[in-house]
Amino acid sequence: MLCLFSTPIPSRPSLLRNTGQQKECYTLRRRGGQIADPNQSRIICFGLFEVDPRAGELRKNGVKIKLQEQPFQILLALLSRPGDIVTREELCKQLWAEDTFVDFDHSLNAAIRRLRDALGESAETPVFIETLARRGYRFIAPVDRHIKAGVEQQPHAFPPARAIPRINRSSVLALAAIVTTTLGLVVPLNWTRIHDWAGGAGRNRIESLAVLPLENLSHDPEQEYFTDGMTEELITNLSKIGALRVISRTSVMQYKGARKSLPQIARELKVDGIIEGSVLRSGNRVRITAQLINAQTDQHLWGETYDRDLREILALQSEVARTVAQEIRVSLTPQEHKYLSNAQIVDPEAYQLYLQGRHYMLLEQLEKGRDYFEQAIEKDPSFALAYAGLADCYRYLSLSGSLRPREAYPKAKVAALKALALDDNLAETHAALGQIRFMFEWEWSSPEGDFKRAVQLNPSSADVYSLYGNYLVKTGRFDEGIAALKRAIELDPLTDPVSVDLGWAYFNSKRYDDGIAELRMLSSLNLDLVRVPLAFNYAGKGLYNQALAECDKVQGPSLCGWVYAVSGKRAEALSNARRLAEISTRRQMSMIWIAAMYTALGDKEEAFRFLEQNYSEHTVGITFLKVAPEFDPLRSDPRFQDLLRRIGSPP
Helix, strand or coil: CCCCCCCCCCCCCCCCEEHHHCEECEECCEECCEECCCCCCEEEEECCEEEECCCCEEEECCEEECCCHHHHHHHHHHHHCCCCEEEHHHHHHHHCCCCCCCCHHHHHHHHHHHHHHHHCCCCCCCCCEEEECCCEEEECCCCEEEECCCCCCCCCCCCCHHHCCCCCHHHHHHHHHHHHCCCCCCCCCCCCCCCCCCCCCHHHCCCEEEECCCEECCCCHHHHHHHHHHHHHHHHHHCCCCCCEECCHHHHHHHCCCCCCHHHHHHHHCCCEEEEEEEEEECCEEEEEEEEEECCCCEEEEEEEEEEEHHHHHHHHHHHHHHHHHHCCCCCCHHHHHHCCCCCCCCHHHHHHHHHHHHHHHCCCHHHHHHHHHHHHHHCCCCHHHHHHHHHHHHHHHHCCCCCHHHHHHHHHHHHHHHHHHCCCCHHHHHHHHHHHHHCCCCCCCHHHHHHHHHHHCCCCHHHHHHHHHHHHHCCCHHHHHHHHHHHHHHCCCCHHHHHHHHHHHHHCCCHHHHHHHHHCCCCCCCHHHHHHHHHHHHHHCCHHHHHHHHHCCCCCCCCHHHHHHCCCHHHHHHHHHHHHHHHCCCCCCCHHHHHHHHHHCCHHHHHHHHHHHHHHCCHHHHHCCCCHHHHHHCCCHHHHHHHHHCCCCC
């Protein structure tokens, strides 16, 4: 009797039509304040719930929910007039006879609380029942009904939700067995649209999307890496569509488990549409449900459930992206269609190892991530994404100081080139290769081709724009670099490191006021990540007291030697330099900070000694020399010009 065949997504309405079986959900319509067809054989559906008026039952996913008579009658009253205010007086008259002596207000409030408890919501964050102070209540979720009698199960559909009231290992295995016997590799359940929105007003137009973290229906914490990986891959595929702005993974993952309404999330991310869904995996079978919500109207626009063998998961992700584009009337270019059509078959075990590698890399457990990528490659040497992940891991191992650049970057380049040889459509890998060529091999012009290719392949990748923007800034193309970094922030609005890069870009371009304004807005203002560039911008502007105040708050190894030096704090600057030098004996660290400090103190000999050390170690900081304001006092020195020539910097 369920309105939903597939396991639904919490708190979102889903509509299903099985045309061959005479089973259909009908939208409730009011006539004179009553349900249009009060036939008691109709089941009322909303979200995960169904109400059977004849049996007097409330069910969730087919499981009966205990609910007393008065809360149940209140629910029926609200469902009879969805979207309308049902006053407290009306409810009291319906629940209690005129000669009943009770505290109506107290009793009604208690009944409403019990009803909310049954529905799993609160008055502060209502999903179904909105309270209108001193007036009454309104049912705010979409409501549907269908005929109870004379319905047969479609033979090849997924089992209805009431057959699997709780997802656990046994039910997952049962589901896998059923799915394996189906004739098709995919069983899409194409839910009926609530309304024909596509050709409607401009407010329904979808030009930007956020994919919220998919729900792990197995409820097994060990499977979180898999579900998060599915979220990331769906974002990556949608990001390939140039007509869409797609929010990056790092921003959307902050909403995992968050109790916020979709309109609120959409406002915070500045998007028109939201995709949410779920993942259920058993062995080598995976079931993905996705649905699209118009964030401006909170209307369900489209939804499908897919079941595939894990070997075809890349093709499935591309198919979802193509379907979304079709549903929101976005035209794919021939090249985009090609990107989203050429998906390789993958070894299921290799794919899971790859997802685990991504999981640990994003947790900054880089060595563990590298091990999983290497295992994935060993399992499937033709798996391009595993090589791409390995290339990223080696880059981050160098940037974190765990490996010396001379050890990490050649390995990163080999892995990146192998990935692109297997699949030339990996945008982030093209950008990573551009970074390797610039920062380690000191090629100043050829990397731009890598970055432009990456932008072409994935115009919504914040990582691509961030790497490209930093490259442009270091080569002295400040306006272009700042524009690219701002684009990265649009795509990743809740992740501060990109804004920190923009703060450094303003410092290097001597736009100190802009740098201060940008950095002071960040949510991580109290972290060293923000304090150091903020101090540099203050010092660049000559606001030494503010600069020193920020440096004095730094908790970790201070990189503020230059700030202390230009502020006249010679002893603090030298102490800072000694501390950094001592740390460098235990881990890889760029000495560019010490060279900048000695430059500010006027000790050119020591400054050049540390610059040469940076040169020999191929440290990241050496590529900043062309633009970094800290080294302005050295620019007329022939030794500085010779160093720029040796690292390939154009005049």
